[in-house]
Amino acid sequence: MKHPLPAQPRHIGVLRLSALGDVCNLVPTIRALQRQWPEARITWIVGKAEHSLLAGLSGVEFVVYDKSTGLAGMRALWxxxxxxxxxxxxxxxxxxxASALSLGLKADVRVGYDKARAKDAQHWFTHRRLAPHPNAHVLESxxxxxRLMGVEDLSLEWNLAIPSAARDEARAxxxxxxxxxxxxxxxxRLRNFRNWSAEGYAAVVQHAWEQHGLCTVLTGGGSxxxxxxxxxxxxxxxxxxxxDAIGGTSLKGLLAxxxxAQAVIAPDSGPVHMANALNTPxxxxxxxxNPxxxxxxxWRDFVVNRYPEAVRSYLHKEPEEIPWGQRVRHPDAMSLIRADDVIERLEAALQHAIDHPPAKDA
Incomplete structure:
Protein backbone atom coordinates (compact mmCIF):
# COMPACT_ATOMS: atom_id res chain seq x y z
CA MET A 1 0.00 0.00 0.00
CA LYS A 2 1.31 3.41 -0.98
CA HIS A 3 1.68 6.00 1.75
CA PRO A 4 -0.51 8.93 0.63
CA LEU A 5 1.12 12.30 0.06
CA PRO A 6 -0.52 15.26 1.83
CA ALA A 7 -2.72 17.39 -0.44
CA GLN A 8 -2.10 20.45 1.73
CA PRO A 9 1.14 19.88 3.68
CA ARG A 10 1.47 21.98 6.80
CA HIS A 11 5.08 21.11 7.60
CA ILE A 12 7.59 19.93 4.97
CA GLY A 13 10.95 18.57 6.04
CA VAL A 14 13.90 18.69 3.65
CA LEU A 15 16.97 16.56 4.34
CA ARG A 16 19.95 17.64 2.25
CA LEU A 17 23.23 18.17 4.06
CA SER A 18 25.72 18.87 1.27
CA ALA A 19 27.37 20.03 -0.95
CA LEU A 20 27.56 23.73 -1.84
CA GLY A 21 26.70 23.23 -5.51
CA ASP A 22 23.95 20.75 -4.74
CA VAL A 23 22.20 22.94 -2.20
CA CYS A 24 22.23 25.78 -4.73
CA ASN A 25 20.58 23.45 -7.24
CA LEU A 26 17.96 22.49 -4.65
CA VAL A 27 16.74 26.04 -3.95
CA PRO A 28 14.40 26.20 -7.00
CA THR A 29 12.55 23.18 -5.56
CA ILE A 30 12.12 25.04 -2.26
CA ARG A 31 10.75 28.05 -4.14
CA ALA A 32 8.35 25.83 -6.11
CA LEU A 33 7.01 24.32 -2.86
CA GLN A 34 6.58 27.80 -1.42
CA ARG A 35 4.61 29.00 -4.45
CA GLN A 36 2.31 25.96 -4.29
CA TRP A 37 1.76 26.08 -0.51
CA PRO A 38 2.66 29.58 0.75
CA GLU A 39 1.34 28.78 4.24
CA ALA A 40 3.39 25.60 4.66
CA ARG A 41 6.26 25.54 7.10
CA ILE A 42 9.53 24.34 5.55
CA THR A 43 12.38 23.02 7.71
CA TRP A 44 15.65 22.22 5.95
CA ILE A 45 18.20 20.00 7.71
CA VAL A 46 21.52 21.09 6.24
CA GLY A 47 25.28 20.93 6.76
CA LYS A 48 27.20 23.61 8.62
CA ALA A 49 29.11 25.12 5.67
CA GLU A 50 26.06 24.90 3.43
CA HIS A 51 24.01 26.79 6.02
CA SER A 52 26.55 29.62 6.04
CA LEU A 53 25.91 29.99 2.31
CA LEU A 54 22.10 29.71 2.48
CA ALA A 55 21.44 31.62 5.73
CA GLY A 56 18.65 34.15 5.30
CA LEU A 57 16.81 32.16 2.62
CA SER A 58 13.31 33.53 2.94
CA GLY A 59 10.57 31.33 4.37
CA VAL A 60 12.91 28.51 5.41
CA GLU A 61 13.82 27.31 8.91
CA PHE A 62 17.24 25.69 9.05
CA VAL A 63 18.38 22.94 11.39
CA VAL A 64 22.15 22.64 11.14
CA TYR A 65 23.96 19.31 11.39
CA ASP A 66 27.73 19.43 11.68
CA LYS A 67 28.91 16.25 9.99
CA SER A 68 32.15 16.25 12.00
CA THR A 69 30.17 15.58 15.21
CA GLY A 70 29.14 12.10 14.09
CA LEU A 71 26.69 10.10 16.19
CA ALA A 72 26.73 12.63 19.05
CA GLY A 73 25.63 15.31 16.59
CA MET A 74 22.89 13.06 15.25
CA ARG A 75 21.53 12.47 18.73
CA ALA A 76 21.62 16.19 19.49
CA LEU A 77 19.66 16.90 16.30
CA TRP A 78 17.11 14.20 17.16
CA ALA A 98 21.87 11.02 5.84
CA SER A 99 19.68 7.91 5.83
CA ALA A 100 20.86 7.05 9.35
CA LEU A 101 20.08 10.61 10.41
CA SER A 102 16.58 10.29 8.92
CA LEU A 103 15.78 7.36 11.25
CA GLY A 104 15.50 9.71 14.22
CA LEU A 105 13.09 12.09 12.48
CA LYS A 106 9.31 11.81 12.73
CA ALA A 107 7.38 11.98 9.46
CA ASP A 108 4.07 10.68 8.13
CA VAL A 109 5.59 9.89 4.76
CA ARG A 110 9.21 9.83 3.58
CA VAL A 111 10.02 10.49 -0.07
CA GLY A 112 13.27 9.41 -1.71
CA TYR A 113 14.80 8.64 -5.07
CA ASP A 114 13.73 5.84 -7.39
CA LYS A 115 15.88 2.71 -7.29
CA ALA A 116 17.95 3.75 -10.31
CA ARG A 117 19.04 6.97 -8.61
CA ALA A 118 19.07 5.84 -4.97
CA LYS A 119 22.65 5.28 -3.82
CA ASP A 120 23.65 3.56 -0.58
CA ALA A 121 20.31 1.70 -0.50
CA GLN A 122 18.44 4.92 0.18
CA HIS A 123 15.18 3.34 -1.02
CA TRP A 124 15.17 1.18 2.13
CA PHE A 125 14.65 4.32 4.22
CA THR A 126 11.68 5.84 2.36
CA HIS A 127 7.98 5.15 1.80
CA ARG A 128 7.53 6.77 -1.59
CA ARG A 129 9.94 6.96 -4.50
CA LEU A 130 10.27 9.38 -7.37
CA ALA A 131 9.17 8.37 -10.84
CA PRO A 132 12.11 7.21 -12.96
CA HIS A 133 13.91 10.04 -14.73
CA PRO A 134 16.87 8.62 -16.67
CA ASN A 135 19.78 10.94 -17.44
CA ALA A 136 18.44 13.80 -15.36
CA HIS A 137 20.42 16.90 -14.44
CA VAL A 138 20.92 17.26 -10.68
CA LEU A 139 18.62 20.30 -10.57
CA GLU A 140 15.89 18.37 -12.41
CA SER A 141 16.28 15.46 -10.00
CA ARG A 147 6.63 17.03 -9.26
CA LEU A 148 5.74 13.99 -7.16
CA MET A 149 4.09 16.27 -4.60
CA GLY A 150 1.86 17.68 -7.35
CA VAL A 151 3.51 21.08 -7.72
CA GLU A 152 2.56 22.67 -11.03
CA ASP A 153 4.75 25.78 -11.31
CA LEU A 154 8.35 24.60 -11.62
CA SER A 155 9.82 27.86 -12.90
CA LEU A 156 13.33 28.57 -11.67
CA GLU A 157 13.79 31.01 -8.82
CA TRP A 158 16.58 31.42 -6.25
CA ASN A 159 16.68 34.82 -4.50
CA LEU A 160 19.64 33.95 -2.31
CA ALA A 161 20.25 36.36 0.54
CA ILE A 162 23.38 38.54 0.29
CA PRO A 163 23.71 40.77 3.37
CA SER A 164 25.17 44.27 3.12
CA ALA A 165 28.19 43.16 5.16
CA ALA A 166 29.03 40.59 2.45
CA ARG A 167 28.80 43.25 -0.26
CA ASP A 168 31.11 45.47 1.80
CA GLU A 169 33.51 42.51 2.09
CA ALA A 170 33.52 42.13 -1.69
CA ARG A 171 34.01 45.85 -2.38
CA ALA A 172 36.94 45.96 0.04
CA ARG A 189 39.27 15.50 -2.13
CA LEU A 190 41.04 12.25 -2.87
CA ARG A 191 41.06 11.40 -6.60
CA ASN A 192 38.89 14.39 -7.49
CA PHE A 193 40.99 15.40 -10.53
CA ARG A 194 38.75 18.34 -11.51
CA ASN A 195 41.43 21.04 -11.57
CA TRP A 196 42.76 22.58 -14.77
CA SER A 197 46.31 23.94 -15.22
CA ALA A 198 47.83 27.18 -13.92
CA GLU A 199 49.13 27.87 -17.42
CA GLY A 200 45.64 27.55 -18.91
CA TYR A 201 44.10 29.82 -16.30
CA ALA A 202 46.87 32.38 -16.78
CA ALA A 203 46.23 32.52 -20.52
CA VAL A 204 42.57 33.32 -19.83
CA VAL A 205 43.52 35.97 -17.25
CA GLN A 206 45.85 37.58 -19.80
CA HIS A 207 43.14 37.57 -22.48
CA ALA A 208 40.52 39.13 -20.19
CA TRP A 209 42.99 41.85 -19.16
CA GLU A 210 44.28 42.69 -22.63
CA GLN A 211 41.01 42.40 -24.58
CA HIS A 212 38.45 43.64 -22.06
CA GLY A 213 40.36 45.48 -19.33
CA LEU A 214 38.99 42.96 -16.83
CA CYS A 215 41.15 42.02 -13.89
CA THR A 216 40.64 38.56 -12.45
CA VAL A 217 39.72 37.87 -8.85
CA LEU A 218 41.08 34.49 -7.75
CA THR A 219 38.95 32.80 -5.08
CA GLY A 220 38.95 29.54 -3.18
CA GLY A 221 39.55 28.03 0.21
CA GLY A 222 42.71 28.24 2.24
CA SER A 223 44.14 24.81 1.49
CA ASP A 244 44.22 37.33 -4.92
CA ALA A 245 41.24 36.53 -2.67
CA ILE A 246 42.04 32.83 -2.15
CA GLY A 247 41.24 31.96 1.44
CA GLY A 248 40.19 35.55 2.01
CA THR A 249 36.38 35.56 1.94
CA SER A 250 33.40 34.16 3.77
CA LEU A 251 30.92 32.17 1.71
CA LYS A 252 28.52 35.13 1.74
CA GLY A 253 31.42 37.35 0.68
CA LEU A 254 32.14 34.97 -2.19
CA LEU A 255 28.47 35.13 -3.15
CA ALA A 256 28.69 38.93 -3.27
CA ALA A 261 31.43 39.76 -11.50
CA GLN A 262 31.22 40.12 -15.26
CA ALA A 263 31.63 36.35 -15.52
CA VAL A 264 32.78 33.32 -13.53
CA ILE A 265 35.16 30.58 -14.65
CA ALA A 266 35.63 27.44 -12.56
CA PRO A 267 35.69 23.64 -12.78
CA ASP A 268 32.79 21.51 -11.55
CA SER A 269 32.53 22.97 -8.04
CA GLY A 270 30.36 25.12 -5.81
CA PRO A 271 31.17 28.51 -7.41
CA VAL A 272 29.73 27.63 -10.85
CA HIS A 273 26.42 26.72 -9.20
CA MET A 274 26.52 29.79 -6.96
CA ALA A 275 27.05 31.87 -10.12
CA ASN A 276 24.22 30.03 -11.85
CA ALA A 277 21.92 30.81 -8.91
CA LEU A 278 22.77 34.52 -9.26
CA ASN A 279 22.53 34.37 -13.08
CA THR A 280 26.08 35.61 -13.49
CA PRO A 281 27.56 34.49 -16.86
CA ASN A 290 29.36 14.86 -17.16
CA PRO A 291 28.03 18.40 -17.74
CA TRP A 299 24.62 28.44 -18.55
CA ARG A 300 24.87 24.93 -19.98
CA ASP A 301 25.50 26.27 -23.49
CA PHE A 302 28.70 27.95 -22.31
CA VAL A 303 30.38 24.92 -20.74
CA VAL A 304 33.72 23.71 -22.01
CA ASN A 305 32.89 20.04 -22.43
CA ARG A 306 35.71 17.53 -22.83
CA TYR A 307 33.91 14.76 -20.97
CA PRO A 308 33.20 12.63 -24.08
CA GLU A 309 36.87 12.73 -25.07
CA ALA A 310 37.92 11.88 -21.52
CA VAL A 311 35.60 8.86 -21.46
CA ARG A 312 37.03 7.62 -24.75
CA SER A 313 40.66 8.32 -23.81
CA TYR A 314 40.72 7.05 -20.22
CA LEU A 315 37.77 4.67 -19.86
CA HIS A 316 38.10 3.35 -23.44
CA LYS A 317 34.34 3.43 -23.98
CA GLU A 318 31.72 5.61 -25.61
CA PRO A 319 29.82 7.95 -23.24
CA GLU A 320 26.55 6.10 -23.85
CA GLU A 321 28.19 2.82 -22.72
CA ILE A 322 28.91 3.95 -19.15
CA PRO A 323 26.54 4.56 -16.22
CA TRP A 324 24.95 8.02 -16.10
CA GLY A 325 27.12 10.39 -14.13
CA GLN A 326 30.19 8.16 -13.95
CA ARG A 327 33.32 10.20 -13.31
CA VAL A 328 36.59 9.90 -15.17
CA ARG A 329 39.05 9.59 -12.33
CA HIS A 330 42.26 10.24 -14.23
CA PRO A 331 44.77 12.98 -13.39
CA ASP A 332 45.26 13.93 -17.04
CA ALA A 333 41.62 14.27 -18.05
CA MET A 334 41.39 18.04 -17.49
CA SER A 335 44.44 18.54 -19.74
CA LEU A 336 42.09 17.86 -22.66
CA ILE A 337 40.76 21.40 -22.12
CA ARG A 338 42.66 24.04 -24.10
CA ALA A 339 42.98 27.72 -23.28
CA ASP A 340 41.42 28.61 -26.63
CA ASP A 341 38.34 26.54 -25.68
CA VAL A 342 37.87 28.55 -22.50
CA ILE A 343 38.52 31.91 -24.14
CA GLU A 344 35.99 31.14 -26.88
CA ARG A 345 33.30 30.20 -24.35
CA LEU A 346 34.12 33.25 -22.22
CA GLU A 347 33.69 35.52 -25.23
CA ALA A 348 30.37 33.85 -26.05
CA ALA A 349 29.10 34.22 -22.47
CA LEU A 350 30.12 37.89 -22.26
CA GLN A 351 28.46 38.63 -25.60
CA HIS A 352 25.32 36.75 -24.57
CA ALA A 353 25.13 38.87 -21.42
CA ILE A 354 25.35 42.03 -23.56
CA ASP A 355 22.69 40.81 -25.99
CA HIS A 356 20.45 39.33 -23.28
CA PRO A 357 21.21 41.05 -19.96
CA PRO A 358 20.66 38.41 -17.25
CA ALA A 359 17.99 39.24 -14.70
CA LYS A 360 19.60 39.08 -11.29
CA ASP A 361 17.77 37.06 -8.66
CA ALA A 362 19.38 38.54 -5.60
Whole structure:
Protein backbone atom coordinates (compact mmCIF):
# COMPACT_ATOMS: atom_id res chain seq x y z
CA MET A 1 0.00 0.00 0.00
CA LYS A 2 1.31 3.41 -0.98
CA HIS A 3 1.68 6.00 1.75
CA PRO A 4 -0.51 8.93 0.63
CA LEU A 5 1.12 12.30 0.06
CA PRO A 6 -0.52 15.26 1.83
CA ALA A 7 -2.72 17.39 -0.44
CA GLN A 8 -2.10 20.45 1.73
CA PRO A 9 1.14 19.88 3.68
CA ARG A 10 1.47 21.98 6.80
CA HIS A 11 5.08 21.11 7.60
CA ILE A 12 7.59 19.93 4.97
CA GLY A 13 10.95 18.57 6.04
CA VAL A 14 13.90 18.69 3.65
CA LEU A 15 16.97 16.56 4.34
CA ARG A 16 19.95 17.64 2.25
CA LEU A 17 23.23 18.17 4.06
CA SER A 18 25.72 18.87 1.27
CA ALA A 19 27.37 20.03 -0.95
CA LEU A 20 27.56 23.73 -1.84
CA GLY A 21 26.70 23.23 -5.51
CA ASP A 22 23.95 20.75 -4.74
CA VAL A 23 22.20 22.94 -2.20
CA CYS A 24 22.23 25.78 -4.73
CA ASN A 25 20.58 23.45 -7.24
CA LEU A 26 17.96 22.49 -4.65
CA VAL A 27 16.74 26.04 -3.95
CA PRO A 28 14.40 26.20 -7.00
CA THR A 29 12.55 23.18 -5.56
CA ILE A 30 12.12 25.04 -2.26
CA ARG A 31 10.75 28.05 -4.14
CA ALA A 32 8.35 25.83 -6.11
CA LEU A 33 7.01 24.32 -2.86
CA GLN A 34 6.58 27.80 -1.42
CA ARG A 35 4.61 29.00 -4.45
CA GLN A 36 2.31 25.96 -4.29
CA TRP A 37 1.76 26.08 -0.51
CA PRO A 38 2.66 29.58 0.75
CA GLU A 39 1.34 28.78 4.24
CA ALA A 40 3.39 25.60 4.66
CA ARG A 41 6.26 25.54 7.10
CA ILE A 42 9.53 24.34 5.55
CA THR A 43 12.38 23.02 7.71
CA TRP A 44 15.65 22.22 5.95
CA ILE A 45 18.20 20.00 7.71
CA VAL A 46 21.52 21.09 6.24
CA GLY A 47 25.28 20.93 6.76
CA LYS A 48 27.20 23.61 8.62
CA ALA A 49 29.11 25.12 5.67
CA GLU A 50 26.06 24.90 3.43
CA HIS A 51 24.01 26.79 6.02
CA SER A 52 26.55 29.62 6.04
CA LEU A 53 25.91 29.99 2.31
CA LEU A 54 22.10 29.71 2.48
CA ALA A 55 21.44 31.62 5.73
CA GLY A 56 18.65 34.15 5.30
CA LEU A 57 16.81 32.16 2.62
CA SER A 58 13.31 33.53 2.94
CA GLY A 59 10.57 31.33 4.37
CA VAL A 60 12.91 28.51 5.41
CA GLU A 61 13.82 27.31 8.91
CA PHE A 62 17.24 25.69 9.05
CA VAL A 63 18.38 22.94 11.39
CA VAL A 64 22.15 22.64 11.14
CA TYR A 65 23.96 19.31 11.39
CA ASP A 66 27.73 19.43 11.68
CA LYS A 67 28.91 16.25 9.99
CA SER A 68 32.15 16.25 12.00
CA THR A 69 30.17 15.58 15.21
CA GLY A 70 29.14 12.10 14.09
CA LEU A 71 26.69 10.10 16.19
CA ALA A 72 26.73 12.63 19.05
CA GLY A 73 25.63 15.31 16.59
CA MET A 74 22.89 13.06 15.25
CA ARG A 75 21.53 12.47 18.73
CA ALA A 76 21.62 16.19 19.49
CA LEU A 77 19.66 16.90 16.30
CA TRP A 78 17.11 14.20 17.16
CA UNK A 79 16.62 15.79 20.57
CA UNK A 80 16.20 19.21 18.95
CA UNK A 81 13.45 17.83 16.69
CA UNK A 82 11.92 15.42 19.22
CA UNK A 83 8.63 17.35 19.28
CA UNK A 84 8.52 17.92 15.50
CA UNK A 85 6.55 15.75 13.11
CA UNK A 86 6.68 16.42 9.37
CA UNK A 87 3.69 15.80 7.11
CA UNK A 88 6.27 14.81 4.53
CA UNK A 89 10.05 14.40 4.70
CA UNK A 90 11.88 14.90 1.40
CA UNK A 91 14.98 12.73 1.76
CA UNK A 92 17.18 14.34 -0.88
CA UNK A 93 20.63 13.08 0.16
CA UNK A 94 21.85 9.80 -1.31
CA UNK A 95 24.23 8.87 1.48
CA UNK A 96 24.12 6.33 4.29
CA UNK A 97 24.95 9.02 6.87
CA ALA A 98 21.87 11.02 5.84
CA SER A 99 19.68 7.91 5.83
CA ALA A 100 20.86 7.05 9.35
CA LEU A 101 20.08 10.61 10.41
CA SER A 102 16.58 10.29 8.92
CA LEU A 103 15.78 7.36 11.25
CA GLY A 104 15.50 9.71 14.22
CA LEU A 105 13.09 12.09 12.48
CA LYS A 106 9.31 11.81 12.73
CA ALA A 107 7.38 11.98 9.46
CA ASP A 108 4.07 10.68 8.13
CA VAL A 109 5.59 9.89 4.76
CA ARG A 110 9.21 9.83 3.58
CA VAL A 111 10.02 10.49 -0.07
CA GLY A 112 13.27 9.41 -1.71
CA TYR A 113 14.80 8.64 -5.07
CA ASP A 114 13.73 5.84 -7.39
CA LYS A 115 15.88 2.71 -7.29
CA ALA A 116 17.95 3.75 -10.31
CA ARG A 117 19.04 6.97 -8.61
CA ALA A 118 19.07 5.84 -4.97
CA LYS A 119 22.65 5.28 -3.82
CA ASP A 120 23.65 3.56 -0.58
CA ALA A 121 20.31 1.70 -0.50
CA GLN A 122 18.44 4.92 0.18
CA HIS A 123 15.18 3.34 -1.02
CA TRP A 124 15.17 1.18 2.13
CA PHE A 125 14.65 4.32 4.22
CA THR A 126 11.68 5.84 2.36
CA HIS A 127 7.98 5.15 1.80
CA ARG A 128 7.53 6.77 -1.59
CA ARG A 129 9.94 6.96 -4.50
CA LEU A 130 10.27 9.38 -7.37
CA ALA A 131 9.17 8.37 -10.84
CA PRO A 132 12.11 7.21 -12.96
CA HIS A 133 13.91 10.04 -14.73
CA PRO A 134 16.87 8.62 -16.67
CA ASN A 135 19.78 10.94 -17.44
CA ALA A 136 18.44 13.80 -15.36
CA HIS A 137 20.42 16.90 -14.44
CA VAL A 138 20.92 17.26 -10.68
CA LEU A 139 18.62 20.30 -10.57
CA GLU A 140 15.89 18.37 -12.41
CA SER A 141 16.28 15.46 -10.00
CA UNK A 142 15.53 17.81 -7.13
CA UNK A 143 12.52 19.25 -8.98
CA UNK A 144 11.22 15.68 -9.30
CA UNK A 145 10.38 15.83 -5.58
CA UNK A 146 8.09 18.80 -6.23
CA ARG A 147 6.63 17.03 -9.26
CA LEU A 148 5.74 13.99 -7.16
CA MET A 149 4.09 16.27 -4.60
CA GLY A 150 1.86 17.68 -7.35
CA VAL A 151 3.51 21.08 -7.72
CA GLU A 152 2.56 22.67 -11.03
CA ASP A 153 4.75 25.78 -11.31
CA LEU A 154 8.35 24.60 -11.62
CA SER A 155 9.82 27.86 -12.90
CA LEU A 156 13.33 28.57 -11.67
CA GLU A 157 13.79 31.01 -8.82
CA TRP A 158 16.58 31.42 -6.25
CA ASN A 159 16.68 34.82 -4.50
CA LEU A 160 19.64 33.95 -2.31
CA ALA A 161 20.25 36.36 0.54
CA ILE A 162 23.38 38.54 0.29
CA PRO A 163 23.71 40.77 3.37
CA SER A 164 25.17 44.27 3.12
CA ALA A 165 28.19 43.16 5.16
CA ALA A 166 29.03 40.59 2.45
CA ARG A 167 28.80 43.25 -0.26
CA ASP A 168 31.11 45.47 1.80
CA GLU A 169 33.51 42.51 2.09
CA ALA A 170 33.52 42.13 -1.69
CA ARG A 171 34.01 45.85 -2.38
CA ALA A 172 36.94 45.96 0.04
CA UNK A 173 38.70 43.48 -2.25
CA UNK A 174 37.74 44.84 -5.66
CA UNK A 175 37.00 48.53 -5.21
CA UNK A 176 35.39 49.80 -8.40
CA UNK A 177 37.14 47.28 -10.65
CA UNK A 178 35.29 45.42 -13.38
CA UNK A 179 36.42 41.87 -12.98
CA UNK A 180 36.24 38.24 -13.96
CA UNK A 181 35.98 35.80 -11.06
CA UNK A 182 38.04 32.62 -11.30
CA UNK A 183 37.88 29.80 -8.76
CA UNK A 184 40.66 27.53 -10.04
CA UNK A 185 40.28 24.53 -7.75
CA UNK A 186 37.50 22.13 -6.87
CA UNK A 187 37.22 20.59 -3.42
CA UNK A 188 40.63 19.00 -2.68
CA ARG A 189 39.27 15.50 -2.13
CA LEU A 190 41.04 12.25 -2.87
CA ARG A 191 41.06 11.40 -6.60
CA ASN A 192 38.89 14.39 -7.49
CA PHE A 193 40.99 15.40 -10.53
CA ARG A 194 38.75 18.34 -11.51
CA ASN A 195 41.43 21.04 -11.57
CA TRP A 196 42.76 22.58 -14.77
CA SER A 197 46.31 23.94 -15.22
CA ALA A 198 47.83 27.18 -13.92
CA GLU A 199 49.13 27.87 -17.42
CA GLY A 200 45.64 27.55 -18.91
CA TYR A 201 44.10 29.82 -16.30
CA ALA A 202 46.87 32.38 -16.78
CA ALA A 203 46.23 32.52 -20.52
CA VAL A 204 42.57 33.32 -19.83
CA VAL A 205 43.52 35.97 -17.25
CA GLN A 206 45.85 37.58 -19.80
CA HIS A 207 43.14 37.57 -22.48
CA ALA A 208 40.52 39.13 -20.19
CA TRP A 209 42.99 41.85 -19.16
CA GLU A 210 44.28 42.69 -22.63
CA GLN A 211 41.01 42.40 -24.58
CA HIS A 212 38.45 43.64 -22.06
CA GLY A 213 40.36 45.48 -19.33
CA LEU A 214 38.99 42.96 -16.83
CA CYS A 215 41.15 42.02 -13.89
CA THR A 216 40.64 38.56 -12.45
CA VAL A 217 39.72 37.87 -8.85
CA LEU A 218 41.08 34.49 -7.75
CA THR A 219 38.95 32.80 -5.08
CA GLY A 220 38.95 29.54 -3.18
CA GLY A 221 39.55 28.03 0.21
CA GLY A 222 42.71 28.24 2.24
CA SER A 223 44.14 24.81 1.49
CA UNK A 224 47.77 24.47 0.48
CA UNK A 225 46.75 23.16 -2.94
CA UNK A 226 44.56 26.19 -3.63
CA UNK A 227 47.12 28.71 -2.41
CA UNK A 228 49.85 27.11 -4.51
CA UNK A 229 47.63 27.14 -7.59
CA UNK A 230 46.91 30.84 -7.03
CA UNK A 231 50.61 31.61 -6.67
CA UNK A 232 51.43 29.79 -9.92
CA UNK A 233 48.72 31.66 -11.82
CA UNK A 234 49.88 35.04 -10.46
CA UNK A 235 53.50 34.32 -11.36
CA UNK A 236 52.45 33.96 -15.02
CA UNK A 237 50.34 37.16 -15.17
CA UNK A 238 50.88 40.92 -14.93
CA UNK A 239 50.45 41.87 -11.26
CA UNK A 240 47.78 44.46 -12.04
CA UNK A 241 45.65 41.80 -13.78
CA UNK A 242 45.05 39.67 -10.66
CA UNK A 243 43.41 40.21 -7.27
CA ASP A 244 44.22 37.33 -4.92
CA ALA A 245 41.24 36.53 -2.67
CA ILE A 246 42.04 32.83 -2.15
CA GLY A 247 41.24 31.96 1.44
CA GLY A 248 40.19 35.55 2.01
CA THR A 249 36.38 35.56 1.94
CA SER A 250 33.40 34.16 3.77
CA LEU A 251 30.92 32.17 1.71
CA LYS A 252 28.52 35.13 1.74
CA GLY A 253 31.42 37.35 0.68
CA LEU A 254 32.14 34.97 -2.19
CA LEU A 255 28.47 35.13 -3.15
CA ALA A 256 28.69 38.93 -3.27
CA UNK A 257 31.86 38.77 -5.38
CA UNK A 258 30.15 36.41 -7.82
CA UNK A 259 27.07 38.62 -8.01
CA UNK A 260 29.13 41.63 -9.09
CA ALA A 261 31.43 39.76 -11.50
CA GLN A 262 31.22 40.12 -15.26
CA ALA A 263 31.63 36.35 -15.52
CA VAL A 264 32.78 33.32 -13.53
CA ILE A 265 35.16 30.58 -14.65
CA ALA A 266 35.63 27.44 -12.56
CA PRO A 267 35.69 23.64 -12.78
CA ASP A 268 32.79 21.51 -11.55
CA SER A 269 32.53 22.97 -8.04
CA GLY A 270 30.36 25.12 -5.81
CA PRO A 271 31.17 28.51 -7.41
CA VAL A 272 29.73 27.63 -10.85
CA HIS A 273 26.42 26.72 -9.20
CA MET A 274 26.52 29.79 -6.96
CA ALA A 275 27.05 31.87 -10.12
CA ASN A 276 24.22 30.03 -11.85
CA ALA A 277 21.92 30.81 -8.91
CA LEU A 278 22.77 34.52 -9.26
CA ASN A 279 22.53 34.37 -13.08
CA THR A 280 26.08 35.61 -13.49
CA PRO A 281 27.56 34.49 -16.86
CA UNK A 282 29.29 31.20 -16.11
CA UNK A 283 31.89 29.13 -17.96
CA UNK A 284 32.18 25.70 -16.38
CA UNK A 285 35.20 23.51 -17.14
CA UNK A 286 34.19 19.86 -17.45
CA UNK A 287 36.18 16.79 -18.38
CA UNK A 288 36.01 14.43 -15.40
CA UNK A 289 32.28 14.90 -14.74
CA ASN A 290 29.36 14.86 -17.16
CA PRO A 291 28.03 18.40 -17.74
CA UNK A 292 24.70 17.01 -18.95
CA UNK A 293 24.21 15.96 -15.32
CA UNK A 294 26.09 18.65 -13.41
CA UNK A 295 26.72 21.80 -15.47
CA UNK A 296 25.61 25.23 -14.23
CA UNK A 297 22.00 24.85 -15.32
CA UNK A 298 21.21 28.24 -16.86
CA TRP A 299 24.62 28.44 -18.55
CA ARG A 300 24.87 24.93 -19.98
CA ASP A 301 25.50 26.27 -23.49
CA PHE A 302 28.70 27.95 -22.31
CA VAL A 303 30.38 24.92 -20.74
CA VAL A 304 33.72 23.71 -22.01
CA ASN A 305 32.89 20.04 -22.43
CA ARG A 306 35.71 17.53 -22.83
CA TYR A 307 33.91 14.76 -20.97
CA PRO A 308 33.20 12.63 -24.08
CA GLU A 309 36.87 12.73 -25.07
CA ALA A 310 37.92 11.88 -21.52
CA VAL A 311 35.60 8.86 -21.46
CA ARG A 312 37.03 7.62 -24.75
CA SER A 313 40.66 8.32 -23.81
CA TYR A 314 40.72 7.05 -20.22
CA LEU A 315 37.77 4.67 -19.86
CA HIS A 316 38.10 3.35 -23.44
CA LYS A 317 34.34 3.43 -23.98
CA GLU A 318 31.72 5.61 -25.61
CA PRO A 319 29.82 7.95 -23.24
CA GLU A 320 26.55 6.10 -23.85
CA GLU A 321 28.19 2.82 -22.72
CA ILE A 322 28.91 3.95 -19.15
CA PRO A 323 26.54 4.56 -16.22
CA TRP A 324 24.95 8.02 -16.10
CA GLY A 325 27.12 10.39 -14.13
CA GLN A 326 30.19 8.16 -13.95
CA ARG A 327 33.32 10.20 -13.31
CA VAL A 328 36.59 9.90 -15.17
CA ARG A 329 39.05 9.59 -12.33
CA HIS A 330 42.26 10.24 -14.23
CA PRO A 331 44.77 12.98 -13.39
CA ASP A 332 45.26 13.93 -17.04
CA ALA A 333 41.62 14.27 -18.05
CA MET A 334 41.39 18.04 -17.49
CA SER A 335 44.44 18.54 -19.74
CA LEU A 336 42.09 17.86 -22.66
CA ILE A 337 40.76 21.40 -22.12
CA ARG A 338 42.66 24.04 -24.10
CA ALA A 339 42.98 27.72 -23.28
CA ASP A 340 41.42 28.61 -26.63
CA ASP A 341 38.34 26.54 -25.68
CA VAL A 342 37.87 28.55 -22.50
CA ILE A 343 38.52 31.91 -24.14
CA GLU A 344 35.99 31.14 -26.88
CA ARG A 345 33.30 30.20 -24.35
CA LEU A 346 34.12 33.25 -22.22
CA GLU A 347 33.69 35.52 -25.23
CA ALA A 348 30.37 33.85 -26.05
CA ALA A 349 29.10 34.22 -22.47
CA LEU A 350 30.12 37.89 -22.26
CA GLN A 351 28.46 38.63 -25.60
CA HIS A 352 25.32 36.75 -24.57
CA ALA A 353 25.13 38.87 -21.42
CA ILE A 354 25.35 42.03 -23.56
CA ASP A 355 22.69 40.81 -25.99
CA HIS A 356 20.45 39.33 -23.28
CA PRO A 357 21.21 41.05 -19.96
CA PRO A 358 20.66 38.41 -17.25
CA ALA A 359 17.99 39.24 -14.70
CA LYS A 360 19.60 39.08 -11.29
CA ASP A 361 17.77 37.06 -8.66
CA ALA A 362 19.38 38.54 -5.60
Missing amino acids: RELADTRFDVLLHMQQALR FLDFA LTGDSRYLLMSPCANP TQEREMGERIQALCPPEAVI LIDA TVGLFATT DRAAPYR
